[in-house]
Amino acid sequence: MESSVPLNTVHVQSVVPTPMKENGTFRSVENRAFLQLKAEIETYRRTSGHYIVDLVSISFLRIAGVTQEELLDAVFEHWDDRPWPPKSVRPSNQSWDSDYQVDADEARRHAIKTLVGGADIGHTKEAMSQPVATQVWERFAAFFERTACRYYVGMGLGNREFTYLSGVAIVDHQHAGILWVVESD
Numbered sequence: 001m002e003s004s005v006p007l008n009t010v011h012v013q014s015v016v017p018t019p020m021k022e023n024g025t026f027r028s029v030e031n032r033a034f035l036q037l038k039a040e041i042e043t044y045r046r047t048s049g050h051y052i053v054d055l056v057s058i059s060f061l062r063i064a065g066v067t068q069e070e071l072l073d074a075v076f077e078h079w080d081d082r083p084w085p086p087k088s089v090r091p092s093n094q095s096w097d098s099d100y101q102v103d104a105d106e107a108r109r110h111a112i113k114t115l116v117g118g119a120d121i122g123h124t125k126e127a128m129s130q131p132v133a134t135q136v137w138e139r140f141a142a143f144f145e146r147t148a149c150r151y152y153v154g155m156g157l158g159n160r161e162f163t164y165l166s167g168v169a170i171v172d173h174q175h176a177g178i179l180w181v182v183e184s185d
Contacts, residue, residue: 026056026078029175037139041179044128046117049162049183052079055143059174072096072152075176076169081159100152104141107151111137111168114181123185140179141170148172158182 038053056078061071076096077084084090102110115133118126128136141149150171158165159182167180 026075029055029057031055034143041136046127046181046183047123047125048185049164049181052158052167052178052180052182054079055175055177057174058171058176062173068097069095072171076155076157079178079180080157096152097150100154102151102153104149104151107153107168108137110153111179114166117181117183137179140177143177144170144172144175
């Protein structure tokens with residue numbers, strides 16, 4: 001049974017660190033290796049778009065007893081470019097785990113294809129080579145506890161003025177991360 005308390009009003013005990021900004025959005029994890037990877041990814045210019053690359057802590061939400069759906073709602077909305085309508089007016093016949101979760105192999109294939117870009121998205125030029133995209137994916141995925149990972153694709157996060165909104169989000173017990181491309185033709 002899902003909680004009727006909106007996520008942004010979940011009360012977390014004061015002894016639990018809350019890595020959120022005052023406006024209720026998540027703070028990115030300050031990890032030197034992750035920041036270096038993010039900077040490297042951003043050197044591969046998109047033809048007409050940008051990347052969303054982020055890593056946030058979610059352990060405080062797990063400690064607070066937030067459901068998986070509420071947790072994913074909060075994290076995915078954080079990465080989106082617009083506030084979401086209340087849960088009560090969104091489709092009730094969908095869930096993140098049943099409709100958007102994929103296995104590790106599918107997530108890997110999807111991420112590499114997304115990072116490469118090129119003809120698959122109507123461009124004549126690839127943003128990065130397949131070997132580079134594979135290395136980027138492996139480095140990104142290494143920030144998560146592989147045995148506890150859930151992978152999500154197809155959420156359509158990003159500015160809707162762009163035509164291609166694709167990538168992979170990974171969630172484990174302590175972190176959520178996104179490797180995403182927002183691009184137009």
